[in-house]
Amino acid sequence: MGRVTTYIGRRASNRVKITTTLPDEPLRALLSASLFEWVIENLCKNAIDAMDGEGHIHIMARSEAYCIALEVSDTGKGIPSKHFSTVFTPGFTTKQRGWGLGLSLARRIVEEYHHGRIFVKQSELGKGTTFRIELPLYDGENTPSDEQNG
Numbered sequence: 001m002g003r004v005t006t007y008i009g010r011r012a013s014n015r016v017k018i019t020t021t022l023p024d025e026p027l028r029a030l031l032s033a034s035l036f037e038w039v040i041e042n043l044c045k046n047a048i049d050a051m052d053g054e055g056h057i058h059i060m061a062r063s064e065a066y067c068i069a070l071e072v073s074d075t076g077k078g079i080p081s082k083h084f085s086t087v088f089t090p091g092f093t094t095k096q097r098g099w100g101l102g103l104s105l106a107r108r109i110v111e112e113y114h115h116g117r118i119f120v121k122q123s124e125l126g127k128g129t130t131f132r133i134e135l136p137l138y139d140g141e142n143t144p145s146d147e148q149n150g
């Protein structure tokens, strides 16, 4: 997570503030670090696109009772509630040069590779959006080669 935020931080203008709330203990989830970084990076890019050059992105990760939860919140323009699930459809974009593939791929990575869920948790027009990812807790039984902490 640290790596992604530094990277995004460098790309974003200095009027986009990025903050994180991460646990002290490393989170143990079964994940492919590179694919997962791509997902977070894409959520952050969308967040930046949703802001007019200025705003705040907050990334939170924590262990919950039934999952590892990760939320990316922004202070961008928001998503109309009728589009909360449409945004994950391949080809759906509201951008002039958008491909509309970022979120559909993000969903595939989270759901098919990581057996998790990704969805719009909350969004308000003109105020901002929170995307939430839930990953199953790692039960420690499998030891895949690409297992990573946090």
Ligand SMILES: Nc1ncnc2c1ncn2[C@@H]1O[C@H](COP(=O)(O)OP(=O)(O)O)[C@@H](O)[C@H]1O
Binding pocket: 046, 047, 050, 074, 076, 077, 078, 079, 087, 088, 092, 093, 094, 095, 097, 098, 099, 100, 101, 102, 103, 104, 129
């Ligand atoms: N954080 C966000 N705030 C507002 N709208 C968003 C956000 N993330 C995604 N969207 C909406 O979802 C659409 C699809 O996103 P995505 O699949 O990444 O494709 P693209 O970025 O190429 O448009 C975007 O065009 C935008 O309308």
Ligand SMILES: [Mg+2]
Binding pocket: 042, 045, 046, 102, 103
């Ligand atoms: Mg995108």
